[in-house]
Amino acid sequence: MFLYxxxxxxxxxxxxxxISILGVFLIWYLVGELEVVSELFIPHPRSVWRAFxxxxxxxxxxxxxxxxxxxxxxRLIGGYFAAVFxxxxxxxxxxxxxxxxxxxxxxxxxxxxxxxxxxxSLLILWLGIGELSKITLLFLAALPPIIMNARAGVxxxxxxxxxAARTLGSRPRGLFFQVIFPSCLPFIFTGLRVGIxxxxxxxxxxxxxxxVNGIGWLVLDAGRFLRTDILFMxxxxxxxxxxxxxxLLRTLEQKLIPWKGYQ
Amino acid sequence: MTYxxxxxxxxxxxxxxxxxxxxxxxxxxxxxxxxxxxxxxxxAGLLPPSAGQILWKGQEILGPDRHRCLSFQQPHLFPWLxxxxxxxxxxxNRGLSRKEQRECSNYYLSLVKLTDFADSxxxxxxxGMQQRVALARALANEPQLLxxxxxxxxxxxxxxEHMQDELKAIWQRTGCxxxxxxxxxxxxxxLGTRILVNSHRPARIIFDHPGMGHEGREAKNRxxxxxxxxxxxxxxxD
Ligand SMILES: Nc1ncnc2c1ncn2[C@@H]1O[C@H](COP(=O)(O)OP(=O)(O)O)[C@@H](O)[C@H]1O
Ligand SMILES: [Mg+2]
Numbered sequence: 001m002f003l004y005x006x007x008x009x010x011x012x013x014x015x016x017x018x019i020s021i022l023g024v025f026l027i028w029y030l031v032g033e034l035e036v037v038s039e040l041f042i043p044h045p046r047s048v049w050r051a052f053x054x055x056x057x058x059x060x061x062x063x064x065x066x067x068x069x070x071x072x073x074x075r076l077i078g079g080y081f082a083a084v085f086x087x088x089x090x091x092x093x094x095x096x097x098x099x100x101x102x103x104x105x106x107x108x109x110x111x112x113x114x115x116x117x118x119x120x121s122l123l124i125l126w127l128g129i130g131e132l133s134k135i136t137l138l139f140l141a142a143l144p145p146i147i148m149n150a151r152a153g154v155x156x157x158x159x160x161x162x163x164a165a166r167t168l169g170s171r172p173r174g175l176f177f178q179v180i181f182p183s184c185l186p187f188i189f190t191g192l193r194v195g196i197x198x199x200x201x202x203x204x205x206x207x208x209x210x211x212v213n214g215i216g217w218l219v220l221d222a223g224r225f226l227r228t229d230i231l232f233m234x235x236x237x238x239x240x241x242x243x244x245x246x247x248l249l250r251t252l253e254q255k256l257i258p259w260k261g262y263q
Numbered sequence: 264m265t266y267x268x269x270x271x272x273x274x275x276x277x278x279x280x281x282x283x284x285x286x287x288x289x290x291x292x293x294x295x296x297x298x299x300x301x302x303x304x305x306x307a308g309l310l311p312p313s314a315g316q317i318l319w320k321g322q323e324i325l326g327p328d329r330h331r332c333l334s335f336q337q338p339h340l341f342p343w344l345x346x347x348x349x350x351x352x353x354x355x356n357r358g359l360s361r362k363e364q365r366e367c368s369n370y371y372l373s374l375v376k377l378t379d380f381a382d383s384x385x386x387x388x389x390x391g392m393q394q395r396v397a398l399a400r401a402l403a404n405e406p407q408l409l410x411x412x413x414x415x416x417x418x419x420x421x422x423x424e425h426m427q428d429e430l431k432a433i434w435q436r437t438g439c440x441x442x443x444x445x446x447x448x449x450x451x452x453x454l455g456t457r458i459l460v461n462s463h464r465p466a467r468i469i470f471d472h473p474g475m476g477h478e479g480r481e482a483k484n485r486x487x488x489x490x491x492x493x494x495x496x497x498x499x500x501d
């Protein structure tokens with residue numbers, strides 16, 4: 001019953017959400033039809049659709065849309081997974097051991113607020129203009145929220161839950177996998193979602209600074225050659241891809257921790 | 264027992280001599296903040312005493328032990344485990360085989376009448392049901408001493424009456440000793456074979472008297488039950 005109602009509520013919010021998208025599209029379409037603005041500034045939806053077909057099949061400057069998107073996502077996944085595999089254990093460690101916190105916090109607090117593009121030039125200098133500097137950049141961009149949330153997960157474990165496990169015979173060693181790690185999962189997942197958002201935003205900027213392919217580069221290059229139709233199309237593809245990534249993580253979250261929010 | 268905090272020391276429990284015997288059902292009642300939960304945590308071995316000793320069968324208590332199981336006012340179930348797996352948590356830690364774990368959880372789930380909810384998750388249950396799972400989870404450890412910290416405090420009055428009888432039946436069936444902290448004089452007198460009343464902080468025991476724990480529900484209407492309740496109340500209010 002409860003699940004059914006939740007499904008209905010989701011359907012409703014989806015319906016309402018579509019209205020705003022549809023509204024914007026309608027205005028865009030009207031502007032195109034009435035030719036109030038030059039195609040150079042706001043291309044007709046039809047032109048954008050044609051650009052989509054053109055870039056999908058014939059490609060743009062050496063790669064189809066799928067190739068550009070693929071090379072972007074490849075970088076994203078590389079940097080992001082490295083950040084997850086390092087960040088989650090590191091965050092848990094900092095949360096569990098005050099000594100690790102004292103040791104690592106100053107360094108972390110210095111690097112955390114730095115905008116990734118600030119040290120990007122340095123990375124390029126060290127690692128070259130190729131993939132490695134980009135992947136490292138994305139790794140560094142995704143890392144802070146993942147660490148911080150894993151740490152918050154440890155700090156927010158209800159103490160009585162630990163006590164309950166101890167009176168039920170958990171040994172200090174078993175406690176981590178039996179209670180501490182699962183208790184942190186809701187926070188860890190928040191970190192994973194924020195982290196991929198950070199990495200994705202940074203990815204686009206990275207490609208705008210130095211790249212020869214990728215969806216971010218496509219936007220920049222299309223802009224430079226006044227192909228507004230392609231620019232529009234690429235921005236839309238970028239937005240949709242970002243939404244899909246978040247949706248994937250949210251679905252995974254609901255599958256793995258349906259109890260989120262319950263204490 | 265004294266808690267040391269950054270601002271001040273809080274003396275919670277006055278030096279107390281207290282013996283609990285096997286099979287006893289002890290009701291502990293007293294003003295809130297007097298240190299009842301602290302006492303249970305000390306006995307459970309979750310907290311070392313700042314002074315003095317607590318002996319379990321002649322040995323000093325140094326840490327938690329499955330024979331002294333504590334269940335809290337909130338159920339504190341593990342939300343990522345099904346009801347059945349929650350109950351099997353203790354048996355698993357004890358090293359029972361899969362089959363023995365299952366038998367054990369089935370038995371205690373039937374005892375708290377939740378067999379049908381074995382595959383549900385805690386967030387799908389009502390507060391009363393969660394509390395019963397917590398009770399089954401503690402019982403599945405087959406403790407010799409069960410420490411219950413206001414386990415019925417968060418329940419509505421009807422469920423509470425019902426749970427009192429279940430608790431009594433469970434105690435009679437398992438034969439374990441129980442220390443039950445409660446705010447209800449009625450509950451203390453009805454369930455306890457022994458009633459203890461604590462003073463304000465630092466707590467001392469100011470009343471120690473046999474209760475009606477061996478009697479059935481009809482005892483609640485007898486004159487001596489009401490008289491005992493009045494007597495306990497006068498000490499609680501002192
Ligand atoms: N970890 C702690 N540190 C400091 N003081 C505490 C701590 N736990 C409990 N206290 C204090 O000890 C007193 C008794 O607490 P508690 O045993 O929970 O009382 P009760 O269960 O009887 O209501 C309270 O005044 C409380 O503020
Ligand atoms: Mg208490």
